[in-house]
Amino acid sequence: MTEEIEEIRRQKLEELRSRDERGSANASEPRSPTEPVPVDGDAELSETVAEHDVVLVDFYADWCGPCQMLEPVVETVAAETDAAVAKVDIDANQSLAAEYSVRGVPTLLLFADGQPVERLVGMQEEARLRSLIERHG
Template sequence: MPVINPTKHTFDHFVTEKSNDEPVVIAFTASWCGPCKLLKPKLAKLANDWGFTLAMVDAGDEPELAALFGVRAVPTVITLEAGLSKGRFSGDRTEAALIEYFGELGLNQSPVRLEF
């Protein structure tokens, strides 16, 4: 699934509305944040492997979105389902911890999809 970079102008369409059909993982990060740089590729890999949409939001560029979700530290990861927060955490995690976390939320790994 795609990694998207929504803005306050596109967020409702690309994230909130999409969360009505499937969970969307939102990662609030910042370009200067060391733990964010470690977490982002792990999240992108899981989004690709598991088939969920990952919305990467730079909290510095989009402070209104960060405030809307009560983000006080980066990285903060929020899973949105039907427009509501289903779960959240702050800080970096190992890939194994991310797999366990997303599994507990019901974002089970998707089977491999072949496109012809």
């Protein structure tokens, strides 16, 4: 079941990227996705961070209660702000979590212009995330 969901996510991501490329052909920069984008591995994270000015990365685990509570917040942030939201499953991406010193979940990293600028651990309010995105956007 989980593999099927991941495959659907990958297909949706490809559709969004191809639609975004067509839609932004005349624009100076790509639009941010309106849904959180699952990221698998360092290459995908690097690509996502390089493609967007502001990226909120949600390091999470399926078994984590606070991560599940944060899910609707990051979905709203993805839909209603200019930031791209990337989701990294720490169980499937242990080396990536270690690379960014993720010791607990949820951990949110905010990247601006390709660099990590903010780190938040634990449940966060939507208003705080919006404020950080606006400050760095």
